[in-house]
Amino acid sequence: MxxxxxxxxxxxxxxxxxxxxxxxxxxxxxxxxxxxxxxxxxxxxxxxxxxxxxxxxxxxxxxxxxxxxxxxxxxxxxxxxxxxxxxxISMVFQNPMNSLNPNIKIGKQLTEVLQEHYNLNYREAMERVIRVMQELGIPDPEKMIDRYPFEYSGGMRQRTMIAMAVLCNxxxxxxxxxxxxxxxxxxxxxxxxxxxxxxxxxxxxxxxxxxxxxxxxxxxxxxxxxxxxxxxxxxxxxxxxxxxxxxxxxxxxxxxxxxxxxxxLMAIPGNIPDLTNPPEGCRFHPRCSRKLPICSRKEPPVILYEQRSVSCWLYEGVNT
Ligand SMILES: Nc1ncnc2c1ncn2[C@@H]1O[C@H](COP(=O)(O)OP(=O)(O)OP(=O)(O)O)[C@@H](O)[C@H]1O
Ligand SMILES: [Mg+2]
Incomplete structure (x- = not known):
């Protein structure tokens, strides 16, 4: 690969x-x-x-x-x-509402993304948008392109964000x-x-x-x-x-x-540390049930096994 x-x-x-x-x-x-x-x-x-x-x-x-x-x-x-x-490279951002413009119809927003990168006229771009929306399971795309983001459900908005991210292949x-x-x-x-x-x-x-x-x-x-x-x-x-x-x-x-x-069911006790002042050594050691004395002193090495890697003192010098 x-x-x-x-x-x-x-x-x-x-x-x-x-x-x-x-x-x-x-x-x-x-x-x-x-x-x-x-x-x-x-x-x-x-x-x-x-x-x-x-x-x-x-x-x-x-x-x-x-x-x-x-x-x-x-x-x-x-x-x-x-x-x-x-x-x-494209990205579906964590907060979809921040990435969609609330004042522009969905169809227009998506065609603009496509036209920014490809030399397509509006009709060609809209055809591709409708096809991608269909592939992503947005029902009735011909009608949905004329709606605004607030008229979409959360799931639909999420699909629209994905559509936007995959439009340019x-x-x-x-x-x-x-x-x-x-x-x-x-x-x-x-x-x-x-x-x-x-x-x-x-x-x-x-x-x-x-x-x-x-x-x-x-x-x-x-x-x-x-x-x-x-x-x-x-x-x-x-x-x-x-x-x-x-x-x-x-x-x-x-x-x-x-x-x-x-x-x-076991939740991991404790919380993620304050990153402005992280723990010495392995950052997980304050919450780790298997910690060794070295874990609080020295950052663990990265140990490679075939297709895997682990960063933990437990595996130092161990063959698994
Ligand atoms: N714009 C920013 N200004 C200051 N600190 C930030 C900013 N963005 C992220 N951080 C800090 O960087 C660290 C990592 O944030 P990040 O958003 O990558 O976390 P995350 O793993 O995506 O968490 P979540 O599961 O909540 O999305 C956090 O401590 C966060 O407070
Ligand atoms: Mg995050």
């Missing part, structure tokens, strides 16, 4: 009044061609900022990429003049919490949409969610993030069969129904 996107040692710093925080803080991962990679972690772990960094849309001046490389199709996205945003689609706040039926439909997109158009997807059970339905591989760092990267089946990092195990344990032996 060929890598489409490679992120190397990426760090983003935010300055807030007198303090600063880094999230992500030195993360590395790849997305292969025609692969769906899930990015999971608790609120505030740095998932959205990672996505924004790939889009080169980190909000300045408070935020800044301070380290790292983002290589897409062999080009360093942080060094080139014209970012392939909107054409080869991107090679990489970043979807930031695309199903959060939707009911489970719509959630399942949207996941089906992404699966179809991956199969039909061979799009690679970076699927972001705080919900591991949602991610497990679509991702080929999963990146587990905690407090700005990556804990583990594993193929989905391996991750569930044998989670390596104690944080991953905790996330799996807190999924309702995931516990086969019928033991009690």
């Amino acid at each position: 060929k890598s489409l996107l490679t992120v190397e040692d990426l760090a983003v710093e935010f300055r807030i009044s007198n303090s600063k925080l880094r999230a992500p803080d030195g993360i590395s991962f790849s997305v292969m061609e025609n692969e769906c990679v899930g990015l999971v972690g608790e609120s505030g772990s740095g998932k959205s900022v990672t996505a924004l960094a790939i889009m080169n849309l980190v909000p300045a001046p408070q935020g800044r990429i301070i380290r790292g490389k983002i290589i897409f199709e062999g080009l360093d996205l942080l060094a080139i003049n014209k970012h392939p945003r909107g054409t080869k 991107p090679k990489l689609l970043i979807a930031d919490e695309p199903t959060t706040a939707l009911d489970v039926t719509i959630q399942a439909q949207i996941i089906q949409l992404f699966k179809k997109l991956k199969e039909k158009s061979r799009t690679s997807i970076l699927f972001i969610s705080h919900d591991l059970s949602v991610i497990s339905q679509i991702a080929d591989r999963i990146i587990v993030m905690y407090a700005g760092k990556i804990c583990e990267i594993s193929p989905t089946t391996d991750l569930f069969r044998n989670p390596l990092h104690p944080y991953t195990a905790g996330l799996i344990n807190s999924i309702p129904g995931a516990n086969e032996r019928g033991t009690k």
Whole structure:
């Protein structure tokens, strides 16, 4: 498999009044061609900022990429003049209402996106918009194009955001919490949409969610993030069969129904640390039930096993 996107040692710093925080803080991962990679972690772990960094849309001046490389199709996205945003890479943002203009009819907004990048007249663009809306299961697209965003339900708006992101046939689609706040039926439909997109158009997807059970339905591989760092990267089946990092195990344990032996659902005790003053050593150690003395002193190494990687002292010098 060929890598489409490679992120190397990426760090983003935010300055807030007198303090600063880094999230992500030195993360590395790849997305292969025609692969769906899930990015999971608790609120505030740095998932959205990672996505924004790939889009080169980190909000300045408070935020800044301070380290790292983002290589897409062999080009360093942080060094080139014209970012392939909107054409080869597109993103479904976490808050769809912020991305749709409330005063412009949906059809017009979508055709404008298409016309910005392609030499199409209004009718040709509208035809493609209607076709994509149809493919995404928006009923009666000919009628729906004449409506305003507020006239759409939450699920419809979410589909419209996805339509907007796939109109230009991107090679990489970043979807930031695309199903959060939707009911489970719509959630399942949207996941089906992404699966179809991956199969039909061979799009690679970076699927972001705080919900591991949602991610497990679509991702080929999963990146587990905690407090700005990556804990583990594993193929989905391996991750569930044998989670390596104690944080991953905790996330799996807190999924309702995931516990086969019928033991009690276990939430991970405690909260994500204040990133302006993160714990020394492994950032997860204050909440970890398997911590060793070294965990509070030294940052864990990244240990590689075949297709997996884990950042945890438990595996130092261990062959699994
Ligand atoms: N514009 C900003 N200014 C200051 N700090 C920010 C800004 N955007 C993000 N941060 C901080 O960066 C960290 C990572 O935020 P991010 O939005 O990436 O989290 P997330 O993992 O996407 O969380 P969620 O699941 O809630 O969406 C957080 O501590 C957040 O407070
Ligand atoms: Mg987010």
